[in-house]
Amino acid sequence: MEKIILASSSPRRKEILNRYHLNPIIFGAEIEEKQIKGELPEQVAMSLAFEKSYWVSNYFSNGEIIIGADTIVVSEDMILGKPKDEKDAFRILSLLNGKEHSVITGICIIRANTNIKIIDYENTTVRFRHLSEEQIMRYIHTNEPMDKAGAYGIQGYGQILVEKINGCYSNVVGLPLGKLDYLLNKFFNVKIL
Numbered sequence: 001m002e003k004i005i006l007a008s009s010s011p012r013r014k015e016i017l018n019r020y021h022l023n024p025i026i027f028g029a030e031i032e033e034k035q036i037k038g039e040l041p042e043q044v045a046m047s048l049a050f051e052k053s054y055w056v057s058n059y060f061s062n063g064e065i066i067i068g069a070d071t072i073v074v075s076e077d078m079i080l081g082k083p084k085d086e087k088d089a090f091r092i093l094s095l096l097n098g099k100e101h102s103v104i105t106g107i108c109i110i111r112a113n114t115n116i117k118i119i120d121y122e123n124t125t126v127r128f129r130h131l132s133e134e135q136i137m138r139y140i141h142t143n144e145p146m147d148k149a150g151a152y153g154i155q156g157y158g159q160i161l162v163e164k165i166n167g168c169y170s171n172v173v174g175l176p177l178g179k180l181d182y183l184l185n186k187f188f189n190v191k192i193l
């Protein structure tokens with residue numbers, strides 16, 4: 001059986017993969033999440049996913065399969081990452097309020113010690129309800145926004161903020177399972193299910 005390494009410290013990504021039989025080894029990448037000016041949001045997500053996988057691939061040398069991912073939220077051409085503090089969470093959630101935004105997750109799969117790598121992304125559209133300032137503040141006080149792109153978690157209390165979603169749900173939570181299964185199957189002969 002192939003050895004799978006999940007290049008991520010995200011408990012969500014681990015949880016998503018752990019439902020299946022892959023039994024990944026968890027190995028968080030220590031990279032600085034920088035953006036290059038002029039890069040499209042899809043490129044930002046894919047570059048960061050590549051950096052995470054590549055960083056971790058240096059610790060393996062036996063053909064292991066390394067999976068890295070990066071999730072960003074894009075509203076009106078603005079890339080919204082994780083909030084710096086509660087004030088920033090309020091700013092981000094106010095920008096998303098009553099509107100549609102994109103959640104883009106870049107994924108990168110590398111086979112250690114080879115030149116084989118695949119980089120791709122998935123895009124899901126999410127529409128927020130019209131929320132009052134008080135509702136936004138009450139949500140922030142759940143503490144859920146702080147470690148999440150776009151300052152919300154659709155899988156948690158944050159589901160109450162969402163009016164509509166179009167596309168892959170697991171992509172919003174940080175790992176587009178359908179796309180990952182397709183890529184693992186096609187290029188690495190690995191099946192998630």
Ligand SMILES: Cc1cn([C@H]2C[C@H](O)[C@@H](COP(=O)(O)OP(=O)(O)OP(=O)(O)O)O2)c(=O)[nH]c1=O
Nearest residue numbers: 008009010070071148149152153154172173174
């Ligand atoms: C929009 C949204 C994001 N998120 C999370 C997924 C990602 O974990 C996080 C975005 O940050 P990332 O930088 O993609 O990932 P991470 O820092 O959590 O983990 P690592 O870099 O080690 O892989 O936001 C949710 O959990 N739910 C949501 O609804």
